[in-house]
Structures are given as C-alpha cells and as structure tokens.
Amino acid sequence: MARILLAGESWIVHETHQKGFDHFSSTTFDTGADAFIAAAAEQGVQVEQMYGHDVPRHFPRTVEALSAYDGVIISDIGYNSFVLTPETWKHGQRSDNSMTALADWTRQGGGLMMAGGYLSFQGIQGLANFARSPIADVLPVAMIPGDDRVEVPQGASVEVQDADHPLSSACTGAPQLLGYNQVTALPDSSVVATVNGDVLLATREVGAGRSLAWTSDIGPHWCPQEFLDWQGFPTLVAAMLRWLAGEGDH
Secondary structure, eight states: OOEEEEEEOEEEEEEEEEETTEEEEEEEEEESOHHHHHHHHHTTOEEEEEOGGGHHHHSOOSHHHHTTOSEEEEESOOTHHHHOOHHHHHHOOOOOOHHHHHHHHHHTTOEEEEEOSTTSSSOGGGOSOGGGSGGGGTSSEEEOSSOOEEEEEEEEOEEEOOTTSTTHHHHTTOOOEEEEEOEEEOTTSEEEEEETTEEEEEEEEETTEEEEEEOSOSSTTTSOHHHHHSTTHHHHHHHHHHHHTTOSOO
8 A cells, every 4th residue: 555645734823803802812723635635545545644833843854764655745835844944943953954855765766746735836925935945856847936826716627638648537527626836847747637728737757756746735725625525536636646656557
C-alpha cells in the first residue's frame, strides 16, 4: 500500500466578536483535507496528514527521512513553514533545508504533488513564494509572479487534454470548480486536464521520480461540495496518488 504524506491543509482562526460595548474572542482549528483523505482510504491508499503548525518542527528534512513515504503532497501551506524551523527562527542556528531534500528525493525516485490553495504555488499576494524554492525545479509547472489566484464563483469546466495519459479517464465527467492557481506548463510536462482554459492537472517525469500539480483545492472552497460528492472523486484521488507513488503505468 502506498504511503503518502500530506503537509498542510489546516488552519487556526482567531476571531473577535464585537457586540455593542462588549467583545470577546474565540479560536478554532479546522482542516480542509478530510474528504480527500477519506476518498483515498476508500480506494486503499493511506494518507498521513501533518498539520500546518507541525510542519516547521516535524516535516522530514533529509532524503533518508523522506524515504519513509512513497509520495508527498504540499497543500495550502507556504514556503516559510518549511525553512523557518524552530532552530533557525528562534535560535539563529543552522538546520537542514527540507525543500532541498524534497527536490533531491523527488529526483531520486520520490513522488511530489502540489495541490492548489491560497498558500500554494505563489498564492495570495505571492506569500506562498514557491517560485523561489528548490522544489520549483522539479514541479511540472512554472509559477507566475505575484498573486496567482483565479476566482471563478460562477463555476469553471474541467476539460481533458491528454486522452492517452493514464490519469485522463479519472478526470472525465468532473464537476465544475470555483477557482485555482494560475500556472504555466513546462515543455517536458504532460497537461492532463485544464480548468477555464488553464492548467488543472499536469505531470512530469523528473530523473527517477515524478511530480504532479493539481491547481485547485482538494477541499472547499475552490473544490465545491458537488465535486467532493461526485462519484468519481475517490477514483480521481486514488489515481493521482498511485501515479505519484509509481504504481502501475506512469
């Protein structure tokens, strides 16, 4: 069974409630990956989620540590969380660069996926900042400068582009999406599907490994409930992850 690490796709919200003269605050934690993880499990693929607040301390920082996994997904968590480790950020000490290790691990046979979100690719106001990270060289797409989000509240159709790709059938009949990160495909990548005419799903062979970009969310809001309820969603999730892990024809 493929073992997949999902880093990110969680958040903490701190709110202030103002009621006339009085106010109080509340703090909540949430994750947008539950449906994705459940869909993978339904198809026999294990996904281990590392919440965003745990990434700076616990994300694997060496090729050896990453070798425990068949695939790694980065979803809605920016570059800073991977390089500003507690040792470096708090104590001004050297620490291993997990982004360099992740790029090397991918070239040596690992499977790297980036899923879209407000802190994926370049993200909101360019804050995700992966265009300047070591993994930019192994992803199947190039990132545009600045804020790369495209909001499509009216819905945007998914269109299969490469009918011969092993992932194409899993995209057929997909419901509309509500947004995505705008990127451009690299010359040696395969664009499996587009949304609104832009790249949605692209793959690439990188050395002995492989990489995959899914530019929309893996959960709300860009990936609406209709998409998560689609009977083909578990098949699509499992197909992407099995391709990432090198299972079957890729």
